[in-house]
Amino acid sequence: MAVIVIAAVFDYRSKKVPNIVTFSAIAAGLAMAFMENGFIGLLVSTAGLFIGMALLYLPYAAGGMGAGDVKLLGAIGAIKGPWFAFMTFLAMAIIGGVMAVIRMAFVMKKVDMRILGESVRTAYYTRRWSALEIPDYARKEKLPYAIAISAGAVVSLLLEMR
Numbered sequence: 001m002a003v004i005v006i007a008a009v010f011d012y013r014s015k016k017v018p019n020i021v022t023f024s025a026i027a028a029g030l031a032m033a034f035m036e037n038g039f040i041g042l043l044v045s046t047a048g049l050f051i052g053m054a055l056l057y058l059p060y061a062a063g064g065m066g067a068g069d070v071k072l073l074g075a076i077g078a079i080k081g082p083w084f085a086f087m088t089f090l091a092m093a094i095i096g097g098v099m100a101v102i103r104m105a106f107v108m109k110k111v112d113m114r115i116l117g118e119s120v121r122t123a124y125y126t127r128r129w130s131a132l133e134i135p136d137y138a139r140k141e142k143l144p145y146a147i148a149i150s151a152g153a154v155v156s157l158l159l160e161m162r
Helices: 002-014 019-055 057-061 067-080 082-107 110-126 145-161
Strands: none
Touching: 002 019, 002 067, 002 145, 019 057, 019 067, 019 082, 057 067, 067 082, 067 145, 082 145
């Protein structure tokens, strides 16, 4: 919990998740897994690390998020395992989508929202998603995605406790 809260606060304030947070969480996750379950625990923790990072590699490569977000989900996987990283990814995707829509509603002007609505409708009917017209100033708006990742981890924890 401390890792995700610290990462979310840093990302909200500075739009970055520091390496000291992610690397120390990864090291702690690997060490805890080894101490609890030996070599098998280390393998499971390493699998969680790589799966968590692999799930966000494509959005990172496309420029949709920063490397700190990728390492954060990897750290969550190293601490809680591969299945938890996957569940966090699913919850984070939904939460992040909602955050993006809310953020866009507050950033974009009313006229631009109408144009976006028309272009979404056109793209839907023509099946040409390249027809979407999003203003440049709205494209440049950065979303602190560590908040969505952290919220996804909390949702996964709550589902795990159920």
